[in-house]
Amino acid sequence: MYAKSNEFGYQPVAPGIRRKTLVYGEKTLMTEFILQGGSVLAHHRHPEEQTGYLVSGHMILTIGDDIHEIRPGDSWVIPGNVEHHAKILSDSVALEVFSPRRDDYLP
DSSP states (O other): OOOOOOSOEEEEETTTEEEEEEEOOOSSEEEHHHHHHTTTEEEOOOOOOEEEEEEEEEEEEETEEEEEEOOOOEEEEETTTTOEEEEEEEEEEEEEEESSSSSSGGO
16 A cells, blocks of 8 residues: 555544544554644553654653653554553654554544
């Protein structure tokens, strides 16, 4: 699969947070998150493993009981079924890959 960059297809996740599925295959799915400073991604969990990379911005990411200050260039892995949440400190862009593929994120 190949996808050309465009401004369409973003879905609201929470106030100040949008996501867009970029590409996906049989086993993985890659999503871009646009996160507005001051927004909060509520506590949640899902069965898929989640691997992320912060392109720009600044946030606090809590994975289980571990709290991480995330800056551009930092990356993380959240095991499946582990509770996590984030506080967005400044406007941010993150890329995340889910495995197995999150079918609820398919366009």
